[in-house]
Amino acid sequence: MKGKIIVETNDNDGVTIINLANKNSTISENGGYFKIKAKVNDTIMFSAIHLEARKIVITKKDFGPNLLFIKLKIHTKHIKEIMITNGDGINAESLGLVKKGQKQYTPAERRLKTASALDGQWGLNTAFSIDPLFNWLSGRTKQLKKELEVERKEFLQEKIINNFERDYIIQILKIPDDYVDGYIFYVVEDQTLVDAIKARNKTMVSFRLSFLATEYLKLKQIKPKEPEGKTENQK
Numbered sequence: 001m002k003g004k005i006i007v008e009t010n011d012n013d014g015v016t017i018i019n020l021a022n023k024n025s026t027i028s029e030n031g032g033y034f035k036i037k038a039k040v041n042d043t044i045m046f047s048a049i050h051l052e053a054r055k056i057v058i059t060k061k062d063f064g065p066n067l068l069f070i071k072l073k074i075h076t077k078h079i080k081e082i083m084i085t086n087g088d089g090i091n092a093e094s095l096g097l098v099k100k101g102q103k104q105y106t107p108a109e110r111r112l113k114t115a116s117a118l119d120g121q122w123g124l125n126t127a128f129s130i131d132p133l134f135n136w137l138s139g140r141t142k143q144l145k146k147e148l149e150v151e152r153k154e155f156l157q158e159k160i161i162n163n164f165e166r167d168y169i170i171q172i173l174k175i176p177d178d179y180v181d182g183y184i185f186y187v188v189e190d191q192t193l194v195d196a197i198k199a200r201n202k203t204m205v206s207f208r209l210s211f212l213a214t215e216y217l218k219l220k221q222i223k224p225k226e227p228e229g230k231t232e233n234q235k
Contacts, residue, residue: 007032012031044058
């Protein structure tokens with residue numbers, strides 16, 4: 001059976017889909033698309049930590065060339081009334097919509113939590129999920145952990161580029177232009193640098209980037225980028 005998850009916010013990837021009859025499970029891909037083995041009268045469960053869980057019973061008309069569209073609602077908390085006198089500091093926590101200090105999940109973190117958390121909401125009146133067992137058997141959890149690690153490294157790469165522009169890497173750190181991207185991939189593997197970025201210690205980050213630039217140039221056996229404007233005799 002082929003289908004597509006429809007969510008008002010288009011946040012429809014990473015939704016866990018389980019056939020409760022044959023125990024097959026899958027997770028929706030980018031765009032909310034999915035496919036799962038099923039037959040008439042099977043019950044399919046759709047769940048995610050940010051969506052209201054939904055069950056449907058498969059009928060004969062759900063099979064065919066056309067996609068089965070499944071509309072899911074955003075998980076919300078209703079409050080009686082809000083009176084705003086000053087907009088400063090108003091957020092989901094201050095309104096009581098989420099617990100204070102609650103972690104905000106990235107897409108990869110949310111997919112991993114949905115697949116592996118034993119305390120996830122699996123139904124409207126139950127707090128037990130069989131997702132971890134199925135995902136453990138299929139190796140899905142392991143794959144999601146890899147995707148999360150890739151996402152975190154991509155965030156670090158973006159943060160380095162935003163704080164230390166390409167010209168800085170070329171002119172100050174002496175990395176040739178053709179090797180800048182490779183250098184960025186190289187440095188995000190360094191735990192000392194990662195810890196310095198998390199601590200927002202820009203001095204240590206600068207020092208570590210300089211050290212890693214020297215190591216990278218040695219590793220690649222390439223000469224440091226010479227400052228622009230130097231003549232061959234000056235070199």
